[in-house]
Amino acid sequence: EIVLTQSPGTLSLSPGERATLSCRASQSVSSSYLAWYQQKHGQAPRLLIYGASSRATGIPDRFSGSGSGTDFTLTIGRLEPEDFAVYYCQQYGSSPYTFGQGTKLEIK
């Protein structure tokens, strides 16, 4: 089983700042099958990035994904008030299709 470790656990930033979230895998994620999700309280997760770097439909271009192998990054270029939420990475290259434990992005 591939274990995904997200860091930091909590990130405190102000609107307008840049956010960098990390997702590290215990073994290589095949074909960069790595996704990022945003989840707000009481809502279903929303797909942001798939294939490590492809933005999902309707996702603003301030969201970008990068990385390969075992190290992946989600970058939010300039934080908007609606971006403060919990973010999860998920690998879907090999079953079980595990999630990271999440990074909470909070307003500083």
Place this chain on the structure above:
Amino acid sequence: QVQLVESGGGVVQPGTSLRLSCAASGFTFSSYGMHWVRQAPGKGLEWAAAISYDGRKTTYADSVKGRFTISRDDSKNTLYLQMNSLRLEDTAVYYCASQIAAGYWGQGTLVTVSS
């Protein structure tokens, strides 16, 4: 527009069974692999099960293997999760979701296992 609507959640006792359904619309359901993902109260996301677009391949998390069964009925555009031998730790919101890159998710149905 795309919709995934889960149903079948509720309060059940440990050791009992429950079947969840997920009704799909707005996309060609029979062409998509599907997943169940769960989230315990106040916790993170946990992938539970997946089924291929043609129903021939299924895969499960170790935590549910042997107790849960994922299936689909393409004539009804519906995904199912049969949950047997339920445990307290199965308490969660259960989401159905399409194959990852498509990004379709339902709003979830709450399953509470309590004595």
